[in-house]
Amino acid sequence: MLQKKLDYGFNGYQVPFIPKAPRSARKRDCIRKKVEDNQMRAFDLLATVAGNLLLEREISQNTIVEKDQAVNVEDVVMEEQHDEVNPLKVEHCDQASAETPSLKLEPGLQAQALQYDAEGVVVPQHDDALNPASVIMSSDCLVKDDANHKIALNDDDNDKFCNHSAKPEQCSAVPKESCLLNLHECVEQLDKGELSPVNSNVIKGSEDVNFLDTKPPQAIGSDHSFKPILSADHYACGSVSLSRGNNVKVVTRDDDENFSGCTHPSIMKPTRWPAHIGGRKIRRLLASKYRRAAPKMNNGDLSDTELCYIYCGRKTGYKRQRSRRIYPFKKRKSFYYSLLPNNDGNIGYKGIYSPKKAIDSSASFDAVEHGGVPSVKVRIKSFRVPELFIEMPETGTIGSLKRTVMEALTTLLRGGLHVGVLFQGKKIRDDNRTLLQSGIGRNDLVESLSVTLEPNAVHTSPPISSEDNSLVLSSDVPEPPSRCPDAITIHQGTYHHSSDRPLNIVGHLIESDHDSAPSPAEISAEKGRVDSRALVALPEETPQALAMIPAHQKSKRAEMAQRRIRRPFSVAEVEALVQAVEKFGTGRWRDVKLRAFDNVKHRTYVDLKDKWKTLVHTARISPQQRRGKPVPQELLDRVLAAHAYWSQQQTKQQLKQPPNACPLL
DNA sequence: CTTAGGG
DNA sequence: CCCTAAG
Numbered sequence: 061m062l063q064k065k066l067d068y069g070f071n072g073y074q075v076p077f078i079p080k081a082p083r084s085a086r087k088r089d090c091i092r093k094k095v096e097d098n099q100m101r102a103f104d105l106l107a108t109v110a111g112n113l114l115l116e117r118e119i120s121q122n123t124i125v126e127k128d129q130a131v132n133v134e135d136v137v138m139e140e141q142h143d144e145v146n147p148l149k150v151e152h153c154d155q156a157s158a159e160t161p162s163l164k165l166e167p168g169l170q171a172q173a174l175q176y177d178a179e180g181v182v183v184p185q186h187d188d189a190l191n192p193a194s195v196i197m198s199s200d201c202l203v204k205d206d207a208n209h210k211i212a213l214n215d216d217d218n219d220k221f222c223n224h225s226a227k228p229e230q231c232s233a234v235p236k237e238s239c240l241l242n243l244h245e246c247v248e249q250l251d252k253g254e255l256s257p258v259n260s261n262v263i264k265g266s267e268d269v270n271f272l273d274t275k276p277p278q279a280i281g282s283d284h285s286f287k288p289i290l291s292a293d294h295y296a297c298g299s300v301s302l303s304r305g306n307n308v309k310v311v312t313r314d315d316d317e318n319f320s321g322c323t324h325p326s327i328m329k330p331t332r333w334p335a336h337i338g339g340r341k342i343r344r345l346l347a348s349k350y351r352r353a354a355p356k357m358n359n360g361d362l363s364d365t366e367l368c369y370i371y372c373g374r375k376t377g378y379k380r381q382r383s384r385r386i387y388p389f390k391k392r393k394s395f396y397y398s399l400l401p402n403n404d405g406n407i408g409y410k411g412i413y414s415p416k417k418a419i420d421s422s423a424s425f426d427a428v429e430h431g432g433v434p435s436v437k438v439r440i441k442s443f444r445v446p447e448l449f450i451e452m453p454e455t456g457t458i459g460s461l462k463r464t465v466m467e468a469l470t471t472l473l474r475g476g477l478h479v480g481v482l483f484q485g486k487k488i489r490d491d492n493r494t495l496l497q498s499g500i501g502r503n504d505l506v507e508s509l510s511v512t513l514e515p516n517a518v519h520t521s522p523p524i525s526s527e528d529n530s531l532v533l534s535s536d537v538p539e540p541p542s543r544c545p546d547a548i549t550i551h552q553g554t555y556h557h558s559s560d561r562p563l564n565i566v567g568h569l570i571e572s573d574h575d576s577a578p579s580p581a582e583i584s585a586e587k588g589r590v591d592s593r594a595l596v597a598l599p600e601e602t603p604q605a606l607a608m609i610p611a612h613q614k615s616k617r618a619e620m621a622q623r624r625i626r627r628p629f630s631v632a633e634v635e636a637l638v639q640a641v642e643k644f645g646t647g648r649w650r651d652v653k654l655r656a657f658d659n660v661k662h663r664t665y666v667d668l669k670d671k672w673k674t675l676v677h678t679a680r681i682s683p684q685q686r687r688g689k690p691v692p693q694e695l696l697d698r699v700l701a702a703h704a705y706w707s708q709q710q711t712k713q714q715l716k717q718p719p720n721a722c723p724l725l
Numbered sequence: 726c727t728t729a730g731g732g
Numbered sequence: 733c734c735c736t737a738a739g
Contacts (some may be wrong), residue, residue, distance in 0.1 A: 450729060625733065665727070670733070673730085 436495050627662060629671050634691055637668055637675070638698045644671060645706040675699045 145329075275637035293645055481488045481498075629637070649665035657663040678686055679696035 177726075626733070647728070649729095666729095667733075669727095 219441065436500060624662070628688060630693060631689070631695070633657075633660075633663070634671070634675065634695055637671060638695055638702065640668075641672055641706070642702045645709065646703065647710065648707070671705075672699075676703045678704075 407667070483498055513539055636656040637652065640652040644651045644655065649669045652668050653663070653665040657668060675696070676699055679689060679699045683690075685694075
């Protein structure tokens with residue numbers, strides 16, 4: 061259980077994959093199967109990565125907490141150690157709401173290490189260029205001890221946060237320390253095409269890695285973020301006493317199986333999470349926690365700050381959806397994550413291009429000559445995680461807080477992404493067009509190119525092959541932008557708003573039928589194709605649908621047989637139906653089917669029942685109100701007659717059947 | 726699988 | 733037509 065202590069610097073969370081003891085072959089197989097089954101979706105990997113980080117972080121800074129233990133911050137009691145610490149209390153420094161303690165996570169691009177140039181572009185101080193993707197979050201949510209000393213919830217940041225004044229009004233002034241979640245491996249997955257057709261490094265027609273030159277990569281403005289407000293009611297229970305020593309005494313009321321029971325803590329059983337269930341737990345929690353997500357207001361200049369919010373109602377349904385995999389598309393209306401995009405409809409992800417020419421800070425693409433063939437180099441260094449707003453009760457635990465953060469991240473990213481290309485503000489939808497034809501590659505227009513990451517839960521994202529010259533820029537990804545008006549735009553300093561509708565990112569529930577969350581290493585070891593999503597067209601005229609991404613990818617697959625084509629009943633069919641119903645009545649649709657439509661396989665008895673329903677309705681309304689092919693009035697009269705007759709029969713039956721049933725009623 | 730109803 | 737609870 062004890063992990064080696066990790067050295068997390070502010071400027072780089074460079075330990076995405078902690079070497080872990082090999083798991084059992086069975087679990088590995090489980091994981092592999094998951095991957096092969098497309099259960100492990102794109103940013104499950106992220107979840108795992110970050111989950112690992114999250115967990116690992118729990119044991120950092122001399123505070124060893126058993127993984128994933130819920131820590132009731134109210135109950136944290138430090139054991140007698142040299143550096144004794146008083147019980148901790150959470151202090152929320154969210155100025156927005158007094159009764160809603162919140163943890164505000166603000167992504168920053170290596171906020172500590174980077175400087176901002178005149179245009180607000182972050183300029184890394186040292187070469188992080190080889191760190192293709194990183195996400196930085198900072199937290200100004202503090203834990204306060206009895207001495208009113210703020211202690212960062214962020215274990216790593218204790219040093220920075222301790223001894224700050226505890227005055228809430230000063231909280232905002234607290235330096236926003238950052239932790240860096242290295243998403244390197246996620247990007248590697250991307251590169252392998254296992255996640256989404258996004259390459260962190262795209263080198264077109266060249267293996268030249270010169271573009272990873274020593275010039276500091278360009279980063280983008282710092283304030284782009286979204287804020288998920290997440291209810292954390294689930295976590296309101298459970299406590300643990302931890303020591304600041306090297307071991308932990310954990311007294312936990314775990315709510316693993318009792319999330320819905322948190323309102324009844326008394327019935328909670330002392331259980332304990334497996335030590336390694338971080339990612340999976342997150343996924344499980346997602347189901348119940350994010351069911352009702354809705355956009356939340358943001359503040360400030362959107363176009364400037366690119367704030368996005370996501371929040372989850374405090375009172376969410378806690379019904380566990382255990383068998384989402386079993387009912388892949390039965391519940392697809394559920395589990396929509398809502399995320400209010402920026403003005404441009406793009407959630408606040410930022411990509412950083414590493415220009416070859418440092419002077420041209422906005423240049424993200426380079427046109428170079430390679431072997432006589434002009435090529436364009438593209439490098440997307442990293443993506444930003446937008447600002448998160450997390451709302452949770454004071455009784456929430458540290459662990460729950462961390463998990464909530466993790467969930468927010470995974471929620472945001474889970475759906476997977478696909479790449480869109482914007483050039484000079486216009487979306488290039490023709491994947492077959494060459495860069496040359498599109499005008500991409502001209503140095504003077506390089507700035508006009510941006511890449512969007514768009515929620516990707518509705519289409520296949522073929523892995524990117526290294527031979528594919530188009531790669532990100534004109535990948536052969538099925539082009540669903542029309543269905544994904546909201547996109548994560550990666551562009552130098554500019555977002556391209558494609559919609560101001562809320563972006564709904566859907567988390568899906570991965571049923572945890574295996575014991576452990578796969579470790580990133582295990583995942584990365586999986587070379588199998590992860591993504592084979594079927595394309596499901598969504599009508600463009602349904603804006604809601606456009607923004608909706610179903611939770612479960614599988615639901616979008618072949619099984620999700622598209623709605624049957626509409627086949628209006630012909631007059632002959634209606635007549636046959638009427639005749640059959642006259643004979644069998646309105647409760648024997650199977651017989652009707654067998655009698656009148658036995659050879660018409662596309663007419664099910666449900667269809668016949670439905671048709672009868674509409675026939676009755678049609679017969680009752682005025683002819684002017686009727687639509688479609690007119691049904692002879694004679695038939696409609698028969699419909700009414702038959703309906704009246706059989707309704708009468710039905711009521712008679714009901715009157716006869718329960719003669720002694722509750723006469724009082 | 727069928728029914729019955731709501732969507 | 734779809735989706736589903738019930739039976």
